[in-house]
Amino acid sequence: MGVITEQQVTYFDAFGYLKVPSLFAGEIDEITEAFEAVFADPVHYRLDMDEPVHRNERRVMIPAFVDKHPTLARLPEDERILDIARTVLGDGAEYAQSDGNLAFCPTEWHADTYGTHMEQRHIKISFYLDPLRADSGAIRVIPGTHFWQGTFARQLRKSFREFGSSQEVFGVDSTAIPATVIDSDPGDVLVHDYRVVHASFNGLARRRFFTINYREPAPVGAAAG
Amino acid sequence: MAGVPMLSDQQIQFFRTFGYLKLPGLFADDIGAITAAFEAVFADRSVYRVESGDVEVHRFQDRTTIPWFIDQHPTLAALRDDPRMVGVVRSLLGDDFEYSESDGNLFSCETEWHCDIYGSPLRIPHIKLSFYLDPLTAETGAPRVMPGTHHWTEDYAVNLRGKFDNNVGSLPEVFGVDGPALPCVALETEPGDLLAWYYRSIHASYKGGPDRRLFTVNFRAPAPDRVRGRQAERAGAPS
Numbered sequence: 001m002g003v004i005t006e007q008q009v010t011y012f013d014a015f016g017y018l019k020v021p022s023l024f025a026g027e028i029d030e031i032t033e034a035f036e037a038v039f040a041d042p043v044h045y046r047l048d049m050d051e052p053v054h055r056n057e058r059r060v061m062i063p064a065f066v067d068k069h070p071t072l073a074r075l076p077e078d079e080r081i082l083d084i085a086r087t088v089l090g091d092g093a094e095y096a097q098s099d100g101n102l103a104f105c106p107t108e109w110h111a112d113t114y115g116t117h118m119e120q121r122h123i124k125i126s127f128y129l130d131p132l133r134a135d136s137g138a139i140r141v142i143p144g145t146h147f148w149q150g151t152f153a154r155q156l157r158k159s160f161r162e163f164g165s166s167q168e169v170f171g172v173d174s175t176a177i178p179a180t181v182i183d184s185d186p187g188d189v190l191v192h193d194y195r196v197v198h199a200s201f202n203g204l205a206r207r208r209f210f211t212i213n214y215r216e217p218a219p220v221g222a223a224a225g
Numbered sequence: 226m227a228g229v230p231m232l233s234d235q236q237i238q239f240f241r242t243f244g245y246l247k248l249p250g251l252f253a254d255d256i257g258a259i260t261a262a263f264e265a266v267f268a269d270r271s272v273y274r275v276e277s278g279d280v281e282v283h284r285f286q287d288r289t290t291i292p293w294f295i296d297q298h299p300t301l302a303a304l305r306d307d308p309r310m311v312g313v314v315r316s317l318l319g320d321d322f323e324y325s326e327s328d329g330n331l332f333s334c335e336t337e338w339h340c341d342i343y344g345s346p347l348r349i350p351h352i353k354l355s356f357y358l359d360p361l362t363a364e365t366g367a368p369r370v371m372p373g374t375h376h377w378t379e380d381y382a383v384n385l386r387g388k389f390d391n392n393v394g395s396l397p398e399v400f401g402v403d404g405p406a407l408p409c410v411a412l413e414t415e416p417g418d419l420l421a422w423y424y425r426s427i428h429a430s431y432k433g434g435p436d437r438r439l440f441t442v443n444f445r446a447p448a449p450d451r452v453r454g455r456q457a458e459r460a461g462a463p464s
Contacts, residue, residue, distance in 0.1 A: 144372075171233060171236055
């Protein structure tokens with residue numbers, strides 16, 4: 001049996017996300033140390049942002065993150081990670097980069113549609129390095145929105161196009177939009193489809209996470225991106 | 226619509242997007258009289274009722290239902306034309322809405338994931354206005370819904386309905402977790418709240434205690450042929 005069961009794949013396919021508790025519990029201290037070492041080294045290019053999706057508050061991101069440290073660089077080839085990617089996306093799953101993040105901000109509702117071919121399924125495998133709950137910045141998702149061409153997902157993406165407009169559109173604050181909060185502890189791995197609408201609120205300062213991304217192969221004959 | 230309090234644009238948008246809407250305290254002032262009427266109807270043994278303990282979706286636990294419920298008591302019957310109800314229904318279904326019966330319930334059971342498709346043509350939007358007469362939380366039997374599943378012909382809802390319909394009582398074999406652990410929103414309620422949802426929204430209830438009290442008043446949009454007939458009538462043409 002692989003890392004995830006047939007039932008977990010069914011769950012992922014149905015709702016667009018999956019939590020695999022404690023998959024890296026044994027190595028999480030070493031992984032966290034590597035994360036901190038990369039962020040502590042000023043030589044690494046980083047984006048220091050204050051975008052509207054983050055309510056103009058601070059988020060720092062280092063692209064191509066896992067390449068910066070040998071402990072992290074092993075992860076895209078780790079059998080556990082590869083097994084998840086291949087089980088969900090098929091044997092032809094392709095590595096699609098990584099990023100490391102320090103969040104000092106909330107994140108409004110959005111899907112990770114930037115710069116990706118939506119017709120090609122992408123997944124994000126996330127390591128959150130702090131214990132996170134609804135009141136401390138845990139990621140929240142709107143299950144089912146990975147069916148991205150459906151009315152539900154399209155309505156939501158349209159409604160959230162202007163960040164922070166939930167009150168105006170739905171009469172409730174962004175934090176009260178019906179969603180599932182995915183509580184996590186260091187060592188857990190979260191998997192979600194890029195297309196799932198997601199957000200984070202009420203967060204602690206300097207929340208640490210990094211993601212390793214995969215995609216299914218482009219259809220034969222598709223134009224290069 | 227004069228004299229009828231309508232929902233806000235935002236509430237309508239919420240309902241259309243997520244498939245349900247909670248209206249806190251809408252009947253708070255009347256809930257004592259409403260609850261007394263509910264109890265009087267259930268206490269009257271001459272009123273026809275269906276007592277079931279053999280239904281798989283309720284895990285073979287006890288549920289009692291009285292059909293045509295609000296017709297059994299004048300306090301409840303008045304709800305059908307109550308301006309608050311009319312305002313909600315007009316806001317959600319338009320002026321030509323039709324009444325679609327009611328039922329009263331005592332639940333001593335859990336309810337697995339399902340949508341209310343029995344006996345109602347799904348192509349016609351139906352809504353259920355629910356009065357829960359006990360305070361309910363996720364841990365005590367509050368209704369749970371899966372937002373977005375009212376888009377019943379789309380992949381998300383079709384896939385889930387297929388799995389729920391074919392695997393009642395064996396969800397762990399399908400999803401790896403049982404019904405209470407599936408992602409949803411629990412609609413925690415207090416007596417006096419009104420919950421509105423589409424029949425098509427997939428919903429459930431878990432962890433409830435005995436004799437939880439609920440009644441629903443249901444409405445639907447008119448069938449397309451009836452709409453055409455009414456338009457013809459208004460225009461003075463034979464329908």
